[in-house]
Amino acid sequence: MEAVAKLKNVPTSPRKMRLVVDLIRGVRVNKALTILKHESKHPAARLEKLLLSAIANWQQGNEDAKLEEADLYVKAISVDSGRMLKRLRPAPQGRAHRIRKRSNHVTLIVDSLAPAAAAPETKATENTEK
Numbered sequence: 001m002e003a004v005a006k007l008k009n010v011p012t013s014p015r016k017m018r019l020v021v022d023l024i025r026g027v028r029v030n031k032a033l034t035i036l037k038h039e040s041k042h043p044a045a046r047l048e049k050l051l052l053s054a055i056a057n058w059q060q061g062n063e064d065a066k067l068e069e070a071d072l073y074v075k076a077i078s079v080d081s082g083r084m085l086k087r088l089r090p091a092p093q094g095r096a097h098r099i100r101k102r103s104n105h106v107t108l109i110v111d112s113l114a115p116a117a118a119a120p121e122t123k124a125t126e127n128t129e130k
Helices: 016-025 029-038 045-061
Strands: 003-010 072-090 095-112
Touching: 003 045, 003 072, 016 029, 016 045, 016 072, 016 095, 029 045, 029 072, 045 072, 045 095
Parallel strands: none
Antiparallel strands: 003 095, 072 095
């Protein structure tokens, strides 16, 4: 079973966030946490917290499974553009330049590589009497 965590209205441009997101896409959770902990770019701290949230969401949905045996990995992670604050900055000769302060939304999906325990299937008995 997969778990989802979302981060909305992060005051970082989507382009800067995607540079860090590309490092952890498809990577196992333990390695992704290590990468984010040692990454110098500032979006890494927010992504580390988001990844820990996704792991906690997975644990809450799978209370009977152990985290160590689950072999979690980052199944999908996407960065979408959020709202844009528009500001004006004074420019020479009485003009003004527009400043666009960008933000983004991040969606992270964590899933298990280990095969899930097969649920017992119920067989429907057909009535052959006519």
